[in-house]
Amino acid sequence: MTVDIETTFARLKAGYASGRTRPPAWRRRQLDALRRMVREHRDDFVRAAASDLGKPAEETMLTELMLVSSEARFVRDHLHAWTRRRPKVMPWMLQPAMGWTVAEPKGVLLIIAPWNYPTLLALEPLTDALAAGDAACVKPSELAPATSRLLAALIPEYLDPDAVAVIEGGPDETGALLRLPFDHIFYTGGGKVGKVVMRAAAEHLTPVTLELGGKSPCFVDATADLVVAARRIAWGKFTNAGQTCVAPDYVLATSDVAEALAKRIGVAVTEFYGDDPQRSPDYGRIINDRHFGRLCALLPEHASSSPSGPDPAGRLVCGGTIDRGDRYIAPTVLYGTDPDAPVMGEEIFGPILPVIPVRDADEAIAFVNGRPRPLAAYVFSRDRATRLAFERRTSSGALGFGLPLGHLMSSRLPFGGVGASGIGAYHGEVGFLTFSHVKTVTVKPSFPDTLRLVYPPFDAMTRRVIDVLRRLG
Numbered sequence: 351m352t353v354d355i356e357t358t359f360a361r362l363k364a365g366y367a368s369g370r371t372r373p374p375a376w377r378r379r380q381l382d383a384l385r386r387m388v389r390e391h392r393d394d395f396v397r398a399a400a401s402d403l404g405k406p407a408e409e410t411m412l413t414e415l416m417l418v419s420s421e422a423r424f425v426r427d428h429l430h431a432w433t434r435r436r437p438k439v440m441p442w443m444l445q446p447a448m449g450w451t452v453a454e455p456k457g458v459l460l461i462i463a464p465w466n467y468p469t470l471l472a473l474e475p476l477t478d479a480l481a482a483g484d485a486a487c488v489k490p491s492e493l494a495p496a497t498s499r500l501l502a503a504l505i506p507e508y509l510d511p512d513a514v515a516v517i518e519g520g521p522d523e524t525g526a527l528l529r530l531p532f533d534h535i536f537y538t539g540g541g542k543v544g545k546v547v548m549r550a551a552a553e554h555l556t557p558v559t560l561e562l563g564g565k566s567p568c569f570v571d572a573t574a575d576l577v578v579a580a581r582r583i584a585w586g587k588f589t590n591a592g593q594t595c596v597a598p599d600y601v602l603a604t605s606d607v608a609e610a611l612a613k614r615i616g617v618a619v620t621e622f623y624g625d626d627p628q629r630s631p632d633y634g635r636i637i638n639d640r641h642f643g644r645l646c647a648l649l650p651e652h653a654s655s656s657p658s659g660p661d662p663a664g665r666l667v668c669g670g671t672i673d674r675g676d677r678y679i680a681p682t683v684l685y686g687t688d689p690d691a692p693v694m695g696e697e698i699f700g701p702i703l704p705v706i707p708v709r710d711a712d713e714a715i716a717f718v719n720g721r722p723r724p725l726a727a728y729v730f731s732r733d734r735a736t737r738l739a740f741e742r743r744t745s746s747g748a749l750g751f752g753l754p755l756g757h758l759m760s761s762r763l764p765f766g767g768v769g770a771s772g773i774g775a776y777h778g779e780v781g782f783l784t785f786s787h788v789k790t791v792t793v794k795p796s797f798p799d800t801l802r803l804v805y806p807p808f809d810a811m812t813r814r815v816i817d818v819l820r821r822l823g
C-alpha cells in the first residue's frame with residue numbers, strides 16, 4: 351500500500367508540474383464533471399450513505415449531494431473574477447510603479463475526510479481545490495466504507511486521473527500519506543487526530559486547514575418563539591442522528607422557559623419521527639459499535655427503564671431507549687443536566703441533547719466563555735441587546751440567530767472553526783483562497799530610475815527625501 355501511495359503522489363506531482371491544472375478551462379471541466387458524477391450516481395451515493403449511516407435518501411440529498419453541486423456551480427461561476435489580477439496602488443515614493451496580486455494554485459493537496467457526511471466532506475473541499483487549480487489526493491474515512499469505495503471507483507472515472515486520486519484506508523494509510531511533502535493538508539475530523547496531522551505537517555512546513563468539532567452551545571430565552579426554537583433545535587440536533595459537527599451540542603435556557611422548551615423539543619421529536627423513531631424512515635443510526643457504546647455511557651444510568659430520577663446527566667424528557675443490534679439511540683432530551691456530568695465533557699456527537707437552566711444571558715455567556723471555543727453557537731432571542739452581547743462577547747466559528755446549521759449551506763459564507771474547533775475556513779471564495787497562494791507582483795520601469803534617491807552613498811538629497819517622508823507620516 352505504501353508503494354501505491356508513493357506512486358500516486360508521484361503521479362499527482364508530475365500532473366501538477368505539467369501545468370495541466372492551471373488553465374481555467376481545465377478547472378471548469380473538472381467542476382462540471384464533479385457535478386455530473388454526483389448527478390449521475392445520485393442513487394449510488396444515497397445507497398452508500400444509507401449503508402454507512404442509515405441515512406434517509408432525502409437527508410443525503412439535502413445535506414450532502416445538493417450542497418456539493420451548488421458549491422461546484424458557485425465556484426465555477428466566480429472563477430473568472432477570483433483568478434483575475436487585482437491591481438493595488440503602490441506607494442508614491444516607488445512611482446512610477448504598478449502592483450497587483452494574483453491567486454496561484456498551491457500544488458498537490460491532501461484532503462482527509464471524516465465519516466459523518468462522507469460525500470460532502472470529501473467533495474466540497476475537493477471542489478474548492480479544483481477551482482483553485484490544484485491537484486489533490488482524497489482520503490475518505492474508513493468508517494464510512496460504502497461511500498469510501500464509491501468515491502474510489504467514481505473519481506478516477508470522472509476527474510483527471512493525473513491530478514485527482516483517492517487513497518482508501520485508515521490510520522496506517524493516513525500516516526503514510528502524512529509523511530509525504532504535500533503542499534497543503536485539509537483535514538476534517540476530531541481534534542486528537544488534528545494534532546497528529548499538524549505535527550506531521552510541521553515536518554515539511556506544510557500549511558494546514560483543520561476543520562474540527564467541539565461543543566456548540568444553543569441559548570434560548572423567554573423572548574423567543576419557543577415552538578419554532580424547539581423545532582429548529584430538534585432539526586439541528588437530530589439530523590444524521592446528532593452526528594453533525596455543527597449540531598447544537600447542548601441548550602442553555604433561562605429558567606423561566608427551560609423546562610417548557612425541553613418538553614417542546616420532545617414534542618418536535620414526535621412531530622418529526624412519530625412515537626417510535628426507530629420505525630421512522632427519516633431517522634439515522636450510529637456509525638459503529640464504538641461510538642454507540644460511547645454514547646450509551648452518556649445517557650442517564652437507568653435511561654431505558656426509569657423515566658425519571660436524580661442523575662448528573664439530567665432527567666429524561668424524551669428518548670433514552672437504545673437497540674444495540676440496530677445501533678439505534680432514540681432522539682433523547684435531558685433536562686437539568688449537571689454541567690460536570692460526563693455528557694457535558696466531550697462533544698456529544700450523537701442524538702443526546704442536555705438542556706441546562708441558566709439565570710440569564712450573562713450566565714450563559716460566562717458558561718460558553720469558560721469552555722473551549724466552539725465551531726458554532728446559536729441564539730434564540732428576540733432581544734437585540736442579548737443578540738448583540740453574544741455577537742460581541744463570545745467567540746465561535748459561526749454564530750446563528752434562530753438558525754442552527756444554516757451557515758454551512760451558503761457558498762457566500764466562510765465555514766470553519768476558531769481555537770479548539772479549527773484553523774482556517776473554506777466554501778466559496780474563502781475556500782478558493784485557502785487552496786491558493788496569493789502572490790504579490792510588482793513592476794517598475796527602468797526609466798526614470800527614481801530609486802536613485804535612496805541608493806547609497808547617502809547624501810543631502812537622501813536626507814531631504816527621508817525628511818519629507820517623515821513629515822508625511
Ligand code: NAD
Nearest residue numbers: 463464465490491520521524539540543561562563564595
Ligand atoms: P474520522 O474517524 O472519520 O477521522 C477523520 C479522518 O482521520 C479519517 O479519514 C481517518 O482515517 C483519519 N484518522 C483516524 N485516526 C487517525 C490516526 N491515528 N492517524 C491519522 N489519521 C487518522 O472522524 P472523527 O474524528 O471521528 O470525526 C468526528 C469529529 O469530526 C467530531 O469532533 C466532529 O465535530 C468533527 N467534524 C468536524 C467537521 C467540520 O467541518 N469542522 C465536520 C465533520 C466532523
